[in-house]
Every structure is written in structure tokens, then in C-alpha cells.
Amino acid sequence: MAKLVDAPDSKSGSFTGVSVRVRPQVPRFIGRLKPLHLDDFDYHLPPQLIAQHPTPQRRQSRLLQVTARGLVHGTFADIGQILQPGDHLVVNNTRVIKARLFARKDTGGEAEILLERMLDNHLALCHVRVSKPLKTGRTLKVAEDEIECRGRRGQFYLLHFPLGVLKTLDLHGHVPLPPYIQRRDGAGDQQRYQTVYNKIPGAVAAPTAGLHFDDTLLDALRTRGVTVSEITLHVGSGTFQPVRGPVDEHKMHEEWYDVPAAVGREIMQTRRRGGKVIAVGTTVVRSLESAALNPQWPETAAGGFTKLFIKPGFEFRVTDALITNFHLPRSTLLMLVCAFAGQQRILSAYAAAVAEKYRFFSYGDAMYLEHLADV
DSSP: OOOOOOOBOTTTOOBOSSOOOOOOSSOOBOSOOSOOOGGGGOOOOOGGGBOSSOOSSGGGSEEEEEETTEEEEEEGGGHHHHSOTTOEEEEEOEEEOOOEEEEEETTSOEEEEEEEEESSSSEEEEEEEOSSOOOTTOEEEETTEEEEEEEEETTEEEEEOTTOHHHHHHHHOBOOOOTTSOSOOOTTHHHHTSOTTOOEEEESSOOGGGGGOOHHHHHHHHHHTOEEEEEEEOOOGGGGOOOOSOGGGOOOOOEEEEEOHHHHHHHHHHHHTTOOEEEESHHHHHHHHHHTTOTTTTTSOEEEEEOOOOOTTBOOSSOSEEEEEOOOTTOHHHHHHHHHHOHHHHHHHHHHHHHTTOOBSTTSOEEEEEOOOOO
């Protein structure tokens, strides 16, 4: 079981709650002696297994359990029996905004805008797909509204939205479906590419592991004695960023997160009663493990921007089990789940999922992973 690091008692110097280790201020990577290679995180996926639509009902997705005893095939509704009284479920309450805009340049050409991050009510960093790079001062027209280019910041354009960023997106935006979903967004995506517990707008991609939960299933878990708490991580478009070059030299995209002190207290209570901490999605893992690097958490909230890269050898400090979808080959998210449950074990599970024709990626099926050492 992963260990949440508690703060030392200021008088005695001892640790409160449970027996724990001293937390370092940087991520620790243990048990890995050789460099990682991108090819080691590749697998063959027939294109027809990439889900283009969600299941009719959220809990109808399939669920592949990866445990120390082997693989168990079932449906997502089985989560109601997998989680035990005293366990603690942590979910990401970010809300996906309609972050994609289709526009025309002032010269008449087509443009596609994808929000990366709001800087204030009127300024945002955006990806812009155009035939030629935008110059400062040029405008993009969406319906009757004009958006002005104010320059570049690295790979992003700095755009000014006269009506306000969120108002423009509410009026004209589209659900930012991932690039592997080969269709335009529809009315149903506004509900289904969103968790039922979404609250805080800011994500440009869904925390997809949470898409399988409905209110009835969550209520049943609470009745069973499973506690539920919320963190926030606004998923950025960088989640789809490919790894180029050596894995150990890859620079992660940054994402804004917030882990309240109350979540840390809930986790400590879970530890005391012998329960497990189950993260719903890699975004929750990234948030909790980033918080664990903050010496003031859980006494105070942890948050800000995280660039934490979780890869094989990473020492997990908070998360005991993980609910997640199937991830792209050669991706940082696949590396995270390999770090969590063992590289060979995960790749074998993916091969079994392909053989059993599971549905992959955002609208696809789910996995339940125990935290296991690699073999």
C-alpha cells in the first residue's frame, strides 16, 4: 500500500496518524537501473478498436481488472463490489469547456482555434491551425466576433477575446473531442464528454476515467461505505503531446491543479481505518502525487502548476489503486500506468484487451489497477 506522508509533530518530532517516511522535495525514482526507451511502451492497436462514441449508458463500459492474481474481465458496474467499505475514492471535478472554435482569418482563409489556457477574462493562450503563421495584429472572425492575435508565447498564440473568453466559447465553441475521434462533435457530446460531477470549468480534454460513473453508482458506493472527495486538475491539450527523443529527457506539459487540505485529511482517515485510496484517472494520480511533494500538505492545500512526469521507477506515496481508460501507445499516460502496475504486466493486459476487443481511449472501456511492483 502506498504511504501518505504526514507532517511531523512540531513538539515531539514524531509523525502523526500512520507510520510514514520523510518526504523528499523532488520526485523519487527507485528500482530502475537502465534508461527507458520509447519503443518499450508501444503496442499494436487495430484502428477499429478506437471508440468513436460512448456506450448508451455510462456504466455499460467493460472493465478489465489487473491484479496480482491476474486479469479479471467484467463490466464497470462491478466497481460497486470491487471497492470495499472504508475505501476512499478521489475524483477530478474539472469541467470541459467548449474549447474549439472554427474561424476565418481576416484574409479569408480558414482557421481552427483550440484553447490551451485562460490568462484572464479576455486573454488566452491557444493553438491555432492555419495555412500560414498568424502575425501580431491580425484577426480571426468567429460569426460576427473578431479575435485579435497579440503575439506568440512558444508554441501558443496569445489571443484577445473582446467579448470575453468564456462567453465567446459558450456562444460559438465546440466540444474539443480528441484527434483520434474521427467526427465532429454532436449534441450528445456536451453531456457525455463530461463527468456527472463536473464543477469547475477549465479543461480542454475530459478526465475520461470518470466518464463511466453515473449518479446512481456513486450513491451506491457511498451507501456501501466508500467515501468520495474531489480534487481539480484542468486537463490541457498537452495530454496528447507525443514523446519525442529519449524518454528520460522528455519535458512534461504543465497543468493547473488544486488538492484541498480536506482531501488529505480524508486520506489520513482512510489510512487509519485500513482502507485504500483509489484515484479515478491519471489526472487524480498526478494531482495527489504532486501534492505529496508539498511539505505543507495536507495541513494546507496544495496546488498551482504541475509538470510531474510519472514513469517507471517512480515512488508512489498516496495512491493505492487506479481506475483508468486505455491509453495511446508511446504516451506519457501509458508510462504512468506502467509505473503504477508494472510495465510487463500492463503491456500483457493491453494485449489481452486487444484480443478481447475492448474499446480504447476516451470513449472506450476502463481498467482497475492495483499498485504492483514490476516483474
